Amino acid sequence: MELAKFINDNIIGRNSQFDGPFGRKHIIYCDYTASGKALLCIEDFIIKQVLPTYGNTHTSTGINSVQTTSYRDEAREILRNAFGATENDAVIFVGSGCTGAIHKLVDGLRLSKNDRPVVFVGASEHHSNLLPWREIASRVVRIKDDKNGMIDTNELEYSLKIARRERRTLIGCFSAASNITGTLFQDMKITALLHKYGAYSFWDYATAAPYVKIAMNPTSREYPNGEAHKDAIYFSMHKFVGGPQTPGLLIVKKSVIERNPVPGGSGGGTVLFVDRNSHLYLSDVEAREEGGTPAIVESIRAGLVIKLKNTVKDEWIMKHEEQLTRLAFTEWQDVPELVLLGSRTAPRVAIFSFLIRHLHTGLFLHHNFVCALLNDIYGIQARGGCACAGPYAQDLLGIDDSLSRRYTEILAADDDNVTLEILKPGFSRLNLPYFAPKEEIDFIIRAVTAIAKHGWEMLPYYKMNPETGGWHHHSTQLASMIQGSLSNIEFNNQELSMSPNNLSINYEECLRKGEEIFQKARNGPFNEIESIILADRQNNLIGAVKRNELRWFLFPSEALQILLHNDLNGVFPEINIPFHPREYDNNMERSEYQLQYYSTIPAQITGSGEPAEREVDMMRTNESAVLQLFGYLLQTALSRSSSVGYNFRSDYLSSSEVPSGQATGISAAWRLIVRCQRNRTDAVGVVRDGNQILLDTRQM
Incomplete structure (x- = not known):
């Protein structure tokens, strides 16, 4: 759509850059959920x-x-x-x-x-x-x-x-x-x-x-x-x-606001007449309520x-939001380190909140550390925290009232007015703008994937502030990234600000440099890092955080030990993670609410065609189509090694024999099955019973 390109081209600061710990980066703004960006055409x-x-x-x-x-x-x-x-x-x-x-x-x-x-x-x-x-x-x-x-x-x-x-x-x-x-x-x-x-x-x-x-x-x-x-x-x-x-x-x-004839903020512009002892407010509600x-x-x-x-039109925006959402879900569904919050079956716009789990320990990466990596390595502007929706954030993170009270107690300032805000649970959030070019959307999705898989390796290079919850690279301070200051402005014939740098971004080159950064992190130099970690151990506040039973995130020193030993045996103590994010019933079947917001519905998928190419659409159709394709995938995936028939049953279909067909790829079939098990879907369960594979909606 040409208008989307027009909007993107008019974003003020679209090609802005900053100098970070890994060199100069282009700024990719993904925080529109918090606040938008100004447009040159409007200004x-x-x-x-x-x-x-x-x-x-x-x-x-x-x-x-x-x-x-x-x-x-x-x-x-x-x-x-x-x-x-x-x-x-x-x-x-x-x-x-x-x-x-x-x-x-x-x-x-x-x-x-x-x-x-x-x-x-x-x-x-x-x-x-x-x-x-x-x-x-x-x-x-x-x-x-x-x-x-x-x-x-x-x-x-x-x-x-x-x-x-x-x-x-x-x-x-x-x-x-x-x-x-x-x-x-x-x-x-x-x-x-x-x-x-x-x-x-x-x-x-x-x-x-x-x-x-x-x-x-x-x-x-x-x-x-x-x-x-x-x-x-x-x-x-x-x-x-x-x-x-x-x-x-x-x-x-x-009729609602006229219940109160006195404006919420009385003053100039709200009155018809004021004398020495009384006043008469305007009858026009809109004028009366905009005082001063x-x-x-x-x-x-x-x-x-x-x-x-x-x-642009609402319909086009919503259709594009759905496409962006489906694209992200498709690309991220095979990234086990990435824990996306919320339901995937409800209608939604392309806003994503997530945690990143270190698979070997089960601990998460701190959300502010994740956002720091997105900024430092890729220039992506995301936001960490609870998004000013604390109760819902606790629901999504799996924090009950009892655990919430314990966090409240530990976060309250002590006698020395010290808070350990680093322990506050949260997540990272970004959105995919509907007007961003496709290559930028792909870049953002791939950057998140890279950090999900390799971000923990960067922990030894970062330091935390236990009181504020902030994370920064050892070589930089946040203040060093700030490029302008009001105090430096002089009112003369010169411009008041620096001229923008209009160099365009090479997304593939940025991703390649990110891979190099992760590779270098894996290879050390660990002798330099160990002294930094030792200094951290001598910090009483950091020690208090590390020992706290409410800690849920991986520590830099722990990441360093894993990198040095390449083995957890005898190195890493067992830690009980205080909470586990809520899992929804993500069977990808469209609900009546999706039909209200989305104008297009994918066609039903049958057993014909190449399943690996049609997984995404299959997961968004009805239960019957899901079961048909699952039966087909199971039969074709296993037919090479056994001649035993495979039956399926469900709450919605009568029992019947899976249709025969040629194998189309074992990896595609099993990837589909594992995905559904991970998402705890209603659509299908996989049960072994002797030599039979049963598909049963009641198993999940």
């Missing part, structure tokens, strides 16, 4: 068209104010139309992103102390969509996800039935997508269910908004009478490509960002 319009006639709003006499007000009003209408808001909905710009929009909504509800609501939230909520509701609710009911990673609507309905008896205000606050896994949740079905029991339906689109179609007032055959109309949606515009320096957005039913000088240029930029997304 150029701001500079040439908006700023020359910029003036404050709140007046209609001078040309500057009139033109600026016109731009801002037009931006609001672009947003209103893009998201299907009506005259019954208020479109409100909020200066501090999604968090500010949620607080604006809470203020607008005007709940009394005697009317503390019951609030229902999903398992995946970001802290911004959880903590404000905890402060005002009589209780917060957290709805778990089901075996496919979706919100459990049966549990939600049961909880709504119980809560309705209390005669309190009921509020449902759910994320449209997880910022950890990218999972897309069933917004229309949940909204209709909330309304059935008289609850408000509020939706956090912070993660989903740059990718999906947002409909404030959707209609469908299933919900023809407005049952799925949302009461409020909110998100941060800065997460869009082109979105830096844009405000948050709240779209809310006027608004984020004027930021709001105009938001309109341009959404206009660009509308031009």
Whole structure:
């Protein structure tokens, strides 16, 4: 798509470079889930068209104010139309992103102390969509996800039935997508269910908004009478490509926010008249709730960002997101060191959170170490931590309440105000941008694979900070990577910043250099490293971390011992890993929720053709096709060594004999079987029973 290339070419900083411990690297930005990148085309319009006639709003006499007000009003209408808001909905710009929009909504509800609501939230909520509701609710009911990673609507309905008896205000606050896994949740079905029991339906689109179609007032055959109309949606515009320096957005039913005639932030621009003793607020909700000088240029930029997304079209973006997701899953499914979090059967955008396991010890690599390697070796910008969604992160990592309390205790500052944040569990996260060229996507996927397989070998060359959780190469400090400073600016006729380096990146060359770095790490020089490790052993804080029973990651000194001895016997003590990431029911069968978001469905796969070439599509079709192809693969893979027949059975098919056929490759068949066992799929189990191979869905 030409427009995708146009977007990529316009990214400010696309060809930026930095000097790291392994030489100069191009920056590959994969952190759009946290914040987008600015676009030259949008900033150029701001500079040439908006700023020359910029003036404050709140007046209609001078040309500057009139033109600026016109731009801002037009931006609001672009947003209103893009998201299907009506005259019954208020479109409100909020200066501090999604968090500010949620607080604006809470203020607008005007709940009394005697009317503390019951609030229902999903398992995946970001802290911004959880903590404000905890402060005002009589209780917060957290709805778990089901075996496919979706919100459990049966549990939600049961909880709504119980809560309705209390005669309190009921509020449902759910994320449209997880910022950890990218999972897309069933917004229309949940909204209709909330309304059935008289609850408000509020939706956090912070993660989903740059990718999906947002409909404030959707209609469908299933919900023809407005049952799925949302009461409020909110998100941060800065997460869009082109979105830096844009405000948050709240779209809310006027009937909801008009419950409070006093604005959330009173001041200039919110009033019609003020005398010495009293004042009269504006009746227009949108004007009343944007007190003071608004984020004027930021709001105009938001309109341009959404206009660009509308031009690309939601349908194309979502189709491409699915393709990127499937590509990554396909490439990473045979990398046992890589532990991807979340369900693979739920609809999702191309956001991936993962841990890397050292197979010989079972320990993980620290997420900040992994992100440091991605940066230092490949220039890839990823993010480590819990993604400000702590409860869901603990669900995905397999941390129960008891273990969570133990981590809370160990992370609390001691009498010397020292914290061991290095012990805090987390993961690495990146996303694959839909506008990135194919060669860049392939580069990112292959770089993650390389670090999953060889990253542990770099541990002896890195040092950790037990108090902050940071990791850095021994030869560098983070401050040394910083290339610019505001303090060095002089206001004269010279430019205020360095000219960008526009050299293009050679992805294959970068991958080759990465291989050389890993090869050099395997070969030493270990005599230099041992002195560094010895110094680490003398650090009391590092020693305390290493001995702590809650430690879950491999230490540099342990990696060095493995590299030196090439054997764990007598070198590496047995360590009980405190948690194990949750495994989902990844049978790759499409759910009704996938059909809601994805427009194409692969054709069913039969026993004909080359199985090795069709594994991916097979794993995304129905159970019947899965079993047919599995029976075929087993029969053909084993037919060379035995003439015994192989039967299969399932909960869905009657027992029958596997069709005969020619062997098409033992490796392809067994790779497929092992993959399904590893993913704990419903689709098929492999059971040996004498001379028979049975395929049984009940075995998993």
